[in-house]
Amino acid sequence: MTIETLSFQQSAAWKDRVLPPVEQVAEGVWALPVPIPNNPLVYTYCYALADGSGVVLIDPGWDGKDQYLALTSALADLGFTVADIHGIAITHYHRDHIGLVPALLAKNPDAWVAMHGEDLRAIKRFYTNAVDLGTGIDPNLNIARAYGVPEDRWAEVESLQVGSNKGGSKSDSMSLYRQAMSRLPENIHVLDDGTELPLDDGRLTAMWTPGHTYGHSAFVRDEDKLFFSGDHVLPTITPNIGLDSGAITHSLGDYLRSLEKIGELDEDVAVLPAHGFRFTGIHDRKVELVEHHHERLGEIRARMEATDDHSVYSIAAGLHWSRGFESLHNFNLFAALAETAAHMHYLGIDIGVGSLVGKD
């Protein structure tokens, strides 16, 4: 089954990088686009699922006044208020997915929150700036030096390093966000592979899909073959692998194994991703994603032969990047280095960060 869009409105919006309309995507399920400020992804889909007399949300999206308004007015059009939210299921802890959770809980403290234990841990150490990261990477390590980044570019990378305390001072919005995340409630439903969400109505099952983050979870609704894929499988882009603060080193092996889990799903499931558009043809998409990473591994092997400088930076500089390596700065540079490091580690190449957990 080839990859086919299930919504021309959504795929047209994705192509033009504009906000798509709210759409009903299945019986009692709606896709509500929530904008992401200054980001090429433009929006995250929050999925609203009717649940008894209320509603359950998957990934409410980025935090902010405009976002809160976009989400709550879309819910209002469907006849729901924030008080009707029974619970919030989270695919992973990135800000464009989980950001609005504290604001929603402030209005409705009775709503449950469900997420994988590994991403809960990641939030605690990342957003609270905890020093003990449990990653196996020395928090005092200068990752820019370890990766062979030229000294005049260290500042671009350092502020983004795991456990860095410099990120918070970079933008007020980020430090406010860190504070909000540090106040997440303790009564969270911790998900594992196969956990059923506490719905009043129907069944929704978590599928643990580590890779993009170590605790990334997708959700399966068997009765009408819906697969809420989060960022694990997207229709046209590949999720960044390697950036996760909790599992920088073994994320590619995890990701490839998680892609194999896609084989457990029926071929004709409707894929409801967090970005892009909904589609069918998940088995073909899986093959494309696996091929992409194998091509990348091949590129890295070739680059290793072509140069004596085997630092992550030097290898990354020799890879193909859609807008060229020279155009990568700050976050984009860090993401490219992390992705390169994850692929190199997968190949058993020393990436210069010392003792590591989670070898493949």
Ligand SMILES: [Zn+2]
């Ligand atoms: Zn995302």
